[in-house]
Amino acid sequence: MSEQQPKFEIRDEEQLSVDLIEAQYALKESRGKPNAKSTLILMSGIELAGKGEAVKQLREWLDPRYLRVKADAPRVLTDSEAFWQSYSAFIPTEGQIVVMFGNWYSDLLVTATHVSEPLDDARFDAYVENMRAFEQDLKNNYVDVIKVWFDLSWKSLQKRLDKIDPSEQHWHKLHGLDWRNKKQYDTLQKLRRRFTDDWYIIDGEDEKQRDQFFAQYLLQHMRQLPEHETEVKGKWQQAKIPESLLKPAQEKMDKAEYKKELDKLSKKIADTMRFDKRNVVIAFEGMDAAGKGGAIKRIVKNLDPREYDIHCIGAPERFEARHPYLWRFWNRINEAEKITIFDRTWYGRVLVERVEGFASPIEWQRAYDEINRFEKDLFDSQTIVVKIWLAISKDEQEQRFKAREETPHKRFKITAEDWRNRDKWDDYLKAAADMFERTSTEYAPWYIVATDDKYTARLEVLRAILKQLRAD
Amino acid sequence: MSEQQPKFEIRDEEQLSVDLIEAQYALKESRGKPNAKSTLILMSGIELAGKGEAVKQLREWLDPRYLRVKADAPRVLTDSEAFWQSYSAFIPTEGQIVVMFGNWYSDLLVTATHVSEPLDDARFDAYVENMRAFEQDLKNNYVDVIKVWFDLSWKSLQKRLDKIDPSEQHWHKLHGLDWRNKKQYDTLQKLRRRFTDDWYIIDGEDEKQRDQFFAQYLLQHMRQLPEHETEVKGKWQQAKIPESLLKPAQEKMDKAEYKKELDKLSKKIADTMRFDKRNVVIAFEGMDAAGKGGAIKRIVKNLDPREYDIHCIGAPERFEARHPYLWRFWNRINEAEKITIFDRTWYGRVLVERVEGFASPIEWQRAYDEINRFEKDLFDSQTIVVKIWLAISKDEQEQRFKAREETPHKRFKITAEDWRNRDKWDDYLKAAADMFERTSTEYAPWYIVATDDKYTARLEVLRAILKQLRAD
Numbered sequence: 001m002s003e004q005q006p007k008f009e010i011r012d013e014e015q016l017s018v019d020l021i022e023a024q025y026a027l028k029e030s031r032g033k034p035n036a037k038s039t040l041i042l043m044s045g046i047e048l049a050g051k052g053e054a055v056k057q058l059r060e061w062l063d064p065r066y067l068r069v070k071a072d073a074p075r076v077l078t079d080s081e082a083f084w085q086s087y088s089a090f091i092p093t094e095g096q097i098v099v100m101f102g103n104w105y106s107d108l109l110v111t112a113t114h115v116s117e118p119l120d121d122a123r124f125d126a127y128v129e130n131m132r133a134f135e136q137d138l139k140n141n142y143v144d145v146i147k148v149w150f151d152l153s154w155k156s157l158q159k160r161l162d163k164i165d166p167s168e169q170h171w172h173k174l175h176g177l178d179w180r181n182k183k184q185y186d187t188l189q190k191l192r193r194r195f196t197d198d199w200y201i202i203d204g205e206d207e208k209q210r211d212q213f214f215a216q217y218l219l220q221h222m223r224q225l226p227e228h229e230t231e232v233k234g235k236w237q238q239a240k241i242p243e244s245l246l247k248p249a250q251e252k253m254d255k256a257e258y259k260k261e262l263d264k265l266s267k268k269i270a271d272t273m274r275f276d277k278r279n280v281v282i283a284f285e286g287m288d289a290a291g292k293g294g295a296i297k298r299i300v301k302n303l304d305p306r307e308y309d310i311h312c313i314g315a316p317e318r319f320e321a322r323h324p325y326l327w328r329f330w331n332r333i334n335e336a337e338k339i340t341i342f343d344r345t346w347y348g349r350v351l352v353e354r355v356e357g358f359a360s361p362i363e364w365q366r367a368y369d370e371i372n373r374f375e376k377d378l379f380d381s382q383t384i385v386v387k388i389w390l391a392i393s394k395d396e397q398e399q400r401f402k403a404r405e406e407t408p409h410k411r412f413k414i415t416a417e418d419w420r421n422r423d424k425w426d427d428y429l430k431a432a433a434d435m436f437e438r439t440s441t442e443y444a445p446w447y448i449v450a451t452d453d454k455y456t457a458r459l460e461v462l463r464a465i466l467k468q469l470r471a472d
Numbered sequence: 473m474s475e476q477q478p479k480f481e482i483r484d485e486e487q488l489s490v491d492l493i494e495a496q497y498a499l500k501e502s503r504g505k506p507n508a509k510s511t512l513i514l515m516s517g518i519e520l521a522g523k524g525e526a527v528k529q530l531r532e533w534l535d536p537r538y539l540r541v542k543a544d545a546p547r548v549l550t551d552s553e554a555f556w557q558s559y560s561a562f563i564p565t566e567g568q569i570v571v572m573f574g575n576w577y578s579d580l581l582v583t584a585t586h587v588s589e590p591l592d593d594a595r596f597d598a599y600v601e602n603m604r605a606f607e608q609d610l611k612n613n614y615v616d617v618i619k620v621w622f623d624l625s626w627k628s629l630q631k632r633l634d635k636i637d638p639s640e641q642h643w644h645k646l647h648g649l650d651w652r653n654k655k656q657y658d659t660l661q662k663l664r665r666r667f668t669d670d671w672y673i674i675d676g677e678d679e680k681q682r683d684q685f686f687a688q689y690l691l692q693h694m695r696q697l698p699e700h701e702t703e704v705k706g707k708w709q710q711a712k713i714p715e716s717l718l719k720p721a722q723e724k725m726d727k728a729e730y731k732k733e734l735d736k737l738s739k740k741i742a743d744t745m746r747f748d749k750r751n752v753v754i755a756f757e758g759m760d761a762a763g764k765g766g767a768i769k770r771i772v773k774n775l776d777p778r779e780y781d782i783h784c785i786g787a788p789e790r791f792e793a794r795h796p797y798l799w800r801f802w803n804r805i806n807e808a809e810k811i812t813i814f815d816r817t818w819y820g821r822v823l824v825e826r827v828e829g830f831a832s833p834i835e836w837q838r839a840y841d842e843i844n845r846f847e848k849d850l851f852d853s854q855t856i857v858v859k860i861w862l863a864i865s866k867d868e869q870e871q872r873f874k875a876r877e878e879t880p881h882k883r884f885k886i887t888a889e890d891w892r893n894r895d896k897w898d899d900y901l902k903a904a905a906d907m908f909e910r911t912s913t914e915y916a917p918w919y920i921v922a923t924d925d926k927y928t929a930r931l932e933v934l935r936a937i938l939k940q941l942r943a944d
Contacts, residue, residue: 018880021884022880022884025884028884029884052776052777052778055777056775056776056777059772059777060769060773063765064765064768064769064772064782065765065768065782065784065815066784068781069777069778069781071777071778099777101778293535293536293537296536296537297532297536300531300536301532303528304524304528305524305527305528305531305541305543305571306524306541306543306573309540309541310536310537312537312538317789317790317791318789318790318791319789319790319791343537408490408494412493412494412497412500412501
């Protein structure tokens, strides 16, 4: 056991239950409040060490209605899905406690012990590092993550296997592991030691201790939930605003030429995306009226409507806002079609939320890394991320706003808020500049497309996508 | 074609597009407003008749960002899942238009033509009737349902099959049907005529007509969306309040006897539920402090936490309220564990929403039938529904409220609202009486359990569940 293992004593059950319920209701009551929290418990361990029993006892001690249990058979990790994808929908919402019996670590263990394609240590450790980074992001977004390993000696495991009721045996097949095999047991113990440093290890030998220590460890966590951090470290280094944003190019294109080229490119892009085995995520950002809708229309021109999906992103719904801000994108990626287009994106965190003060400085400042990790996970799971900023000049925007107001079927597109946003033009440019500097990665670079001339812009968008599709 | 088929002429494309966009934005703007609507388009038809092309053209005419497309390969309908289950998550929210390429009718056709177990006409028609009832419920809850059949003659189909590009052929295998088989084509046409009476039939022969008529039919619908009905027909027949609610039994039980019996029953119930192949849904309603939490604890006492799920139902989230009120339960049933317990339920519509005026009289009055159909669908798909009303006397409730206020770990359970609800005690009893009378069905009867004595109540709850599990 590592040094940080906390020590507990057996306590009076009734008092422990009262304490747990109080902590649970305090957590529950935090929902929707400025210092809201949630708790995610990842449970793994040796079969028959008593994970299920410990949660059962916990559910008796606290109010079982507010403890959500998610149990999945572990699945082999693949190159085509990030490790968090099948779990993200169950990340707890504010005030909630969620227990995950199946979780990314059980998936990792199954993957590593899967005979036909075992993971080498380097890949194993890379997964662990990535998982910890994801958990740190959760913690930064107020989801406390508690990891508990239920351990059991080889001897005790064999004794328990001898004794179990056949009616309960189905639980013991879940992991696809042979618990009668000493070598496999040893391998598993060796492997899990590569990640359980920051876990609480519970010895499943003594049932009473097991249940009590588990509950007390949770209680300790729930009582020590950190306040939301508000202090920003150091002075913010504002990036220089690129010329392409200050003065977007304005060369005009001939309509006939545009039509010809559009016809060619939109066919090419449909074929390229259709025959690429990877998923494609196309992310649009830019000032209002920069032409996102028009550009999207040309991308999908030669696609069947069943081949793609368009997500139009506005302010989060209240239930979405009660999760880490990337949560609603994790889930939209989960149900993703092969081709997914985002009209506005997760970059809202460092654009509108930053400018309007909906995210605190510490929140949007840490979002760049979170976003980079998110996109890296997508990239690593066979998803091409194409990010396009449509750059419009302030004058051109004004003209388009006015034109919208004068065109019946476009009047819906323009609101008082659009005009108000113009007052913060420079703030948005600054935010965009920081965004380019910090999130233009090798695996997901930004494309800045000048849109004062719509024809040129639409073709440029298609070319950017084609370029990124071939980039590797 | 049936008589009600509307007639259209080819229109100017640009003007049609303007009209569509205006109707689309009007629908979108209705979101969150008192007269909100949504539109669900079910599309089926003969392969290569041009469903996909028609939607593609539609997406070019209107704003493609606000038209959601859901495409699934059809699946064979089974006895273990209601026909709407895999679609319910995609029922449009207020302001939204959703196109379903795969839908319950395509499932039905596949099921009926599935060779090994063909559906007979009676079962086919029963499905259709049930589907229409479901759609009527959607319409009553402001989701307009548009059904369009894309037809194509045998001759044209064969010609088109000859001509298609191999790269597009994958779409034509989706249905698992052999479109070169004349007999199968005829069977399909015969079958679909059993349900397409209330569909708009589009002949896919002429591409321009096809796209235009489809768009115009949608436009006509969107322009004629009915106002929310508010008029209640006839006088409401209030049911008599049963004696068991007015004066719940109060015999006290001895603690030792209770413990012995509880031990026996909770083991029996765990085994019964575990070995029953059906799913179990246990629904609790009753006044505050009637002991729902305590009863639930005893039900799950001998279950593994991975075997069941508890849903604690409060006021709907805003995004939930923007769907038919049963929607959030459809979706909770979808992700159901084998055993699902509801602490408060879909009966909120005819209890709290009725009493507090959150639902209009026409809404709660029609909810009884909607609920009965919902439970019948569950019952028909291998799910036992056990409904339990915990009946407490007003005096006993007052004592429990006071006790809660004096007990530290129970203080969270009591709020000013709980006290306020007592003022409407009689209204709740009336609502409960109507509920029993109208929703105590053969397949899902109500059990009224007196709870002034907690011990007796908890055992009675277990007995009610056991009884219902054996009821058939």
